[in-house]
Amino acid sequence: MSEFNGFKKVLNNPFSRRSFLKLSAVAAGTTALVGCSSSLKTISENTVAADDGIKIIPTTGPNNCGGRCVIKAHVKDNVIMRISTDTETDDPRNPQIRACVRGRSYRKYFLSPDRLKYPMKRVGKRGEGKFERITWEEAVETIASEIKRIGKEYGPGSRYVNYAWGYNAQIHPMNLSKRLLALDGGYLQFYNTYSTAATSFATPYTYGTASTGNTPDDWVNSKLLILWGFNPAETIHGSQTMYRLRQAKEAGAKIIVVDPRYTDTAVGFADEWIPLLPTTDNAVMDAMAYVMITENLHDQAFLDKYCLGFDEEHMPEGIYAGNSYKSYVLGESDGVPKTPEWAEKISKVPATTIRHLAREYATNKPAALIQGWGPQRHAYGEQPVRGATVLAAMTGNVGIYGGWASGAGYAGRQRIGSIPIGENPVKAKISCFLWTDAIVRGTEMGAKDGVQGADRLPANIKLIMNTAGNTLINQHSDINKTAEILQDESLVEFIVCSDLFMSPSAKFADILLPGNSFFERNNIGTPWGYGDYVMYANKVIDNLYESRSEYDWLVEVADKLGFKDKFTMGNETEEDWCRYVVAKTQENHPEFPSYDEFKKRGVYKWFYDKPYVAFKKQIEDPENNPFPTPSGKIEIFSQRLYEMNEPKEIPAVPKYISSWEGPEDPLTEKYPLQCIGWHYKRRSHSTHDNNPWMEEAARQEMWMNPEDAKARGIKTGDKAKVFNDRGTTIIPVLVTSRIMPGVVAIPQGGWYQPNEKGEDIRGSINVLTSLRPTPLAKGNPQHTNLVEVIKQ
Amino acid sequence: MHIEGNNSLKQLEEELIIRKNIYNFLGAYFYNPQSAEELKKLIEENPFEELKNIHLNEYFMKGTDLLEEFCKNNLETEPQQLSKRLKEEFYRLFIGPERLKAPPYESVYLGKDKIVFDVQTLQIRDCYRCWGLEVEKKYQEPDDHIGIELQFMSYLIDQAVLSLNGKKETLYENLLDQQYFLSQHILAFGPDFFQLVIHNTQEDFYQGLAFLAHGFIKEDLNYLRQLQKEWEPYFKMAQAI
Incomplete structure (x- = not known):
């Protein structure tokens, strides 16, 4: 350093001082000074009061997790100093709702310097990722005018709200976008989810409903739990689910995990792990049925009393012989007995293991065969769903404590209010998975493509609202093909995305808006999995940068489109809607606390003396309580499926279908x-x-x-x-x-x-x-x- | 130094104004992308040409070299185009939408969790509050943005100039505050921040600016220490009276 001159010395030298004066002059002349249009201002009187205390505010992270956990924000002067989680004493009737690693890292995640900060418009090719900052006024104006233009040019059915669950809560950005378009003449609606399409769709063919689950506090009553592709340790199906599994284990239940992977749930709880090749679940299920039938382990009395289509003696009228499930399993209809040896070749599960599993399930009553949703996210995902419901019926485990009807397994005891989407004037619906088809060949799509509510779609998709979701690219199938479709700006003409980060989907926006995190907005939410509680997600800090909640700007779009009052129904803010949600919840549950109390406590729990058991009424008093199926019975054979006349891919009884891109392809x-x-x-x-x-x-x-x-x-x-x-x-x-x-x-x-x-x-x-x-x-x-x- | 002497007081004032302007310049350039007019003026004036020969330190020299070259090379560049290009780079480095190449916030460097709105943000908020200031976009934008911190230094120096012409006894405390803010905050994370800019930028302009800023703040702390020594007796005298 010695060869360098100190600043002081430099300034003392008239020559170098002059050089600095020049820089100084340029600097002074060209840049803003404090007080003018810059970053600092004099504190006005009323804001001087410094708040030194730390407030602890309860909230919750409503992203698309199966759980919903207590997050306590420790806030000082609009800064979250730290977060903590549930510290209440455990009550076995409704235990703690603690955060996992994800919940505990919300502060790290949502206060990242990489958050989207300003509204932007695309300046390069779509998907290239080049954006330029714009004002909120320009963003709102563009969105409103594109909604109007495309609606006029191609009809309201050309506008689509993409599947988006970045916020899984009562104030739901995806549903708000639908509400907006519903008021503007409508939009192309979807049915299904990416999580549970096959099970939500197929389970009702057996039971007439997808609400086939008992509440997990019933698991302590099971002698055996078979977790078939069910991994709540990671997927979290409700924040208290692992607690319930532990209770069941402690009460002596045997736990068997069927999964190609030795999952974290299996590591923690399983007495046995049975791996099988993906897409071959039904081969194993059929062979289990074969073992039960040939060893006479099945509950014939239950099948006779409650079920349709198990054997030839209990078939609907007018169906030819050989169509019952039993005929299929024994090979009477196709000449292939579904023996464990047959299944071993397909699934790689040893025949002895299949025999053992069948005997365990049939002889340990009550037992619960609980299906996760992985096995149904397959080429023939409908089949394992129905296959397991048949096994539940064959073992007589439906409608009893400790049993489990299988299928989708939904179980909810509360009805929480939500924001109405409103009547959609466009009646056509697609499966949420087929939106890329609807971009390319929408008007050609009809019943064969699962179109509901119309013979053909009224238009191809021309506008997409993708508010708080990553299914536009990342979570949809075949990203390369999807990107190619979206890049063609002559197909979809306008895409608006709202996101927290530059996600792969956000990159494909024409207008990209910075969303705020749950720390910055009020909301109310429940887990999508199990749990008898509801939570208030308190806003704990102000919006970062120019980020905003979707509701905030959608109100402005609604205003531009001329129906602000209809859109808001007088609810100016999200907090107003939270009051609405609480009022609706109170209508369903008179015991529900006041809005202020709920907001302050952050969580409201319900306590029950007994678990809820699906189909208890139907089993205890079948005369007065038929199953909500056409026949009133558990439909192992479904006439509705039979009449679709696609026996190879849509059989009337569940079957093993050798899958495209399966092990036999x-x-x-x-x-x-x-x-x-x-x-x-x-x-x-x-x-x-x-x-x-x-x-x-x-x-x-x-x-x-x-x-x-x-x-x-x-x-x-x-x-x-x-x-x-x-x-x-x-x-x-x-x-x-x-x-x-x-x-x-x-x-x-x-x-x-x-x-x-x-x-x-x-x-x-x-x-x-x-x-x-x-x-x-x-x-x-x-x-x-x-x-x-x-x-x- | 005869601090009562008019000449040296005048000289000191001039020094303070130089520093004030440089901090303001750096603060503004790290806080916002610059307009075409401002860039045009900077390029035409090229104040770095003469600074080039001043051996302040390695960083400073590197910075003046790069900036001088930048000005020379862009004399013919269309200012609008240049401004647009540098704005894109500014966003890429400091704003997004992609992952930031050089996050401009103190808490991202000094905080345990490398996030925005952390303990450091509150500390900086307190510093501003002590001088009756707060950020324009309170709660919306972190208080500890390097650009705002550099501008706050400029404000402190401006206050020092006022003290010099008014209540001289308050100058000493001001100098301590400047030293504290510079050493405990700007210099505590600035070098890491400037290194990120230097390594990640595709523009000589921002590389030069980062080198210049790094070199300048480093030397300025030494300057302040010397100044403090010179003013200490005067301060003690004033206290005794």
């Missing part, structure tokens, strides 16, 4: 590995993928069996290329015997990040998944993929 010669996804403990779908703490907690990596890895010279930590005809992703590998040979698993939700060759480098599974829908529900088969893996 000839394509295995080219792509020998089955690739499934799973809900990862460090993300809620794609939320948290860009949260650095969560990458530390559980990095993005693919599971591969040592046998498959050895054959490819791959070791743990190596990067691998995973590919099929649809795309390529690059991802580090974890070599582990926690996954069965022949199967690889990529945790879903990694943010698609293409390199210059168009290969994804973030292990985003949806570059590999297919747009071909399931036959009945038109659902997403996102776990049915054949791939090859090579060392990168």
